[in-house]
Amino acid sequence: MIKNPAIQVNSEIGTLKTVLLHRPGAEIENITPDTMERLLFDDIPFLKNAQIEHDYFAKTLQDKGIETVYIEQLLEDVLADSAVKDDFLTRYLNEHHYMNDAMKDIKGYLNTLSTHDLVATIYAGVRRELVDFKHPNLHDVAGSDAENPFLMDPLPNAYFTRDPQAMMGSGLTINYMTFEARRPESLITEFVMKYHPRFAGNVDIWLDRNTDARIEGGDELVLNDHVLAVGVSQRTSSRAIQALAEELFTNEDSNFDTIVAVEIPHNHAMMHLDTVFTMVNYDQFTVFPGIMDDDGKMNINVLHAGDQGQVVMEHRTNLKDTLKEVLKLDDLDLIETGDGDPIIAPREQWNDGSNNLTIAPGEVVTYDRNYVSIKLMQEHGIKVNEIKSSELARGRGGGRCMSQPIWRDNL
Ligand SMILES: NC(=[NH2+])NCCC[C@H](N)C(=O)O
Numbered sequence: 289m290i291k292n293p294a295i296q297v298n299s300e301i302g303t304l305k306t307v308l309l310h311r312p313g314a315e316i317e318n319i320t321p322d323t324m325e326r327l328l329f330d331d332i333p334f335l336k337n338a339q340i341e342h343d344y345f346a347k348t349l350q351d352k353g354i355e356t357v358y359i360e361q362l363l364e365d366v367l368a369d370s371a372v373k374d375d376f377l378t379r380y381l382n383e384h385h386y387m388n389d390a391m392k393d394i395k396g397y398l399n400t401l402s403t404h405d406l407v408a409t410i411y412a413g414v415r416r417e418l419v420d421f422k423h424p425n426l427h428d429v430a431g432s433d434a435e436n437p438f439l440m441d442p443l444p445n446a447y448f449t450r451d452p453q454a455m456m457g458s459g460l461t462i463n464y465m466t467f468e469a470r471r472p473e474s475l476i477t478e479f480v481m482k483y484h485p486r487f488a489g490n491v492d493i494w495l496d497r498n499t500d501a502r503i504e505g506g507d508e509l510v511l512n513d514h515v516l517a518v519g520v521s522q523r524t525s526s527r528a529i530q531a532l533a534e535e536l537f538t539n540e541d542s543n544f545d546t547i548v549a550v551e552i553p554h555n556h557a558m559m560h561l562d563t564v565f566t567m568v569n570y571d572q573f574t575v576f577p578g579i580m581d582d583d584g585k586m587n588i589n590v591l592h593a594g595d596q597g598q599v600v601m602e603h604r605t606n607l608k609d610t611l612k613e614v615l616k617l618d619d620l621d622l623i624e625t626g627d628g629d630p631i632i633a634p635r636e637q638w639n640d641g642s643n644n645l646t647i648a649p650g651e652v653v654t655y656d657r658n659y660v661s662i663k664l665m666q667e668h669g670i671k672v673n674e675i676k677s678s679e680l681a682r683g684r685g686g687g688r689c690m691s692q693p694i695w696r697d698n699l
Pocket of ligand 1: 327328329445448450451470505506507559560562563683684685686688689
């Protein structure tokens with residue numbers, strides 16, 4: 289049992305107290321048309337305006353009394369210790385397949401930077417011409433792609449702090465992410481959790497990134513203090529969900545006994561469950577109707593803890609009925625993205641109209657551009673705080689994706 293838990297997340301909706309963010313930096317402008325797809329972007333945002341929008345998002349949260357913690361600051365704190373820094377750089381370079389002499393040469397350059405600049409460089413990517421290789425091998429000069437101007441790619445997705453890990457209960461999963469473009473992000477989480485005094489020894493690690501099964505935080509929803517919903521998606525494999533269930537159902541620090549595994553289409557527009565489904569109140573959810581077939585059916589498996597903690601599975605096909613069952617509710621309000629209109633719904637889903645950050649029961653923060661979904665939520669009694677979205681939306685993630693709750697009031 290952890291004495292002073294640093295994490296408390298027992299729902300998607302409890303009043304938010306502390307949240308982890310990343311302010312977009314130079315990495316956003318280190319996307320090129322050639323690398324865009326690999327870096328999981330559909331366009332190149334204008335950094336200056338993306339930062340203005342992101343600061344507005346942060347201020348919206350701060351004005352509600354929510355503490356905003358920046359992951360880049362936590363990393364900087366941790367790398368101030370030179371042994372930790374060396375260990376981090378070794379892992380970071382190894383994971384980019386640089387060893388021996390190349391490792392020495394690249395470290396030689398990175399060690400000339402202040403800790404602050406080093407962190408900015410890790411996010412921005414390391415350009416090839418900055419390092420002078422003494423005995424280069426083919427990989428050192430060409431990488432996997434001779435056109436690539438970067439030795440280590442930028443991390444433009446880092447402002448989606450939701451995905452490299454997922455905090456639930458008194459702990460977190462540190463995620464083995466699907467695409468190489470994002471894997472260094474969870475290496476950062478690992479080091480912060482291991483070495484930052486705010487977290488070290490004060491968190492449960494339910495899964496670590498050496499778990500050989502893909503999972504991302506956008507798929508991991510905490511419905512209440514004992515029920516999770518996890519997407520089976522482009523980014524999260526059923527094997528990872530099974531491993532998570534086995535861990536949570538037997539670890540004595542965990543109160544979770546149910547995981548609803550919801551299969552969604554495996555594509556870029558709907559890469560995570562939270563792009564099509566978010567919880568906004570005790571009995572209200574937003575949902576994109578395109579995740580169901582024409583009869584409203586889906587592929588859902590409910591994993592329960594059996595009496596020895598073993599995983600028992602039951603198949604379901606109706607989302608609403610399944611949620612009523614696991615949450616013990618008589619009725620439930622599913623609010624359709626874009627009012628279910630065949631043109632508006634997919635457009636607003638694409639721009640993260642289903643991706644709300646709930647900051648208290650019945651109160652959300654969401655992108656202003658999805659005005660049809662916003663109006664509908666308001667008609668259903670939800671309080672909506674709108675944030676700006678011209679540039680941030682180009683990365684395909686909204687309020688929920690851009691935030692990792694660290695502490696929520698218990699319901
Ligand atoms: N939780 C989320 N839905 N995050 C959205 C992440 C978007 C990002 N461009 C990616 O493809 O990984």
